[in-house]
Amino acid sequence: MGHKREQVQISAFIAQETKAALDAYVAATGLKKNRVIDEAIERHLGAVTQIPADMIIETHLTTTPEGWEMVWDMITTEREPSPELVEGWERHFEFLREDDCSLEEELARDRAAEDSPDAG
């Protein structure tokens, strides 16, 4: 016998397509609409909170309206580079310059790494 949980009412605007899919599902199964919605939300939230956030790379991100204003302000307004930014590039150029082994040595080194028994 299942534990009957206390219920509250919520309302939300949802896509017409989602509503149509929900109607078709409850018509086909005979389940109560509120039960389907309750379980669906519970399972969705259970799933997204189990994903280890540190392991996921989100490629598509949405800003807040303030964030979007900030992005366009940065894209369209010139700023003076900070000393740290200039120094970072200078160090980067140094890194590239220090890399003075010949391409032949580099290729040999890369081939040796690929032959490593730890491949896979």
Added chain:
Amino acid sequence: MRARALRKADRRQEFDSGEPATDLFFREYAGQDQWRHYVGVTYCLFDSGRPIAFATLSAGSLDPGELPPEVRERLPRHAVPVLRLARLGVDRRHQGRGLGRELLYVASDIAVKMRVRAGCTGVLVDAKPDAVRFYERHGFRRLPITSRVAGAGARPVRLFADLQHLVRGAMTASEGLTATDSLALEFRRRARELSLTHEELRSVVDKLLD
């Protein structure tokens, strides 16, 4: 020292940044993202053939979501392409050598190429809270983002730097280079991109000098 993309043969299991989540990502997920899901490429710096620092890059996009009418009238609503610096870690035995900073500039360098070849408006970083000041000093600003990932682990702080700004920094820095330095660096970079052998490179130079 030159960063290059991770290869299957690279020994990742001994990598130890002191951050368990960062190490787990590098050991277990970075390869899947690169070779199975194609959502990111991890660039590494090496010492004696072993990776000692990594940065995972991914092409991404930023969009404004729902905008209030007053903002909608003033600003474009289309998504913009960005390069994501999604993860960065330095082995703790090599911390304090500027390797993390170098990888930030490797990412910025790649973003510049991306802009020329496919379009890119800037670099978007996922930073640990204690690294925020570092990125801010290098021209990044905190960006409010909505995220669908709400799982375990610390939430990263998102920071953005527009490419125009990053390029301006590079232009100022390159003023100190001689024309020969710049030419040599560019020539070497192009040769690597084309995977030219030393002999092929020499042959190209000989033909140029003829």
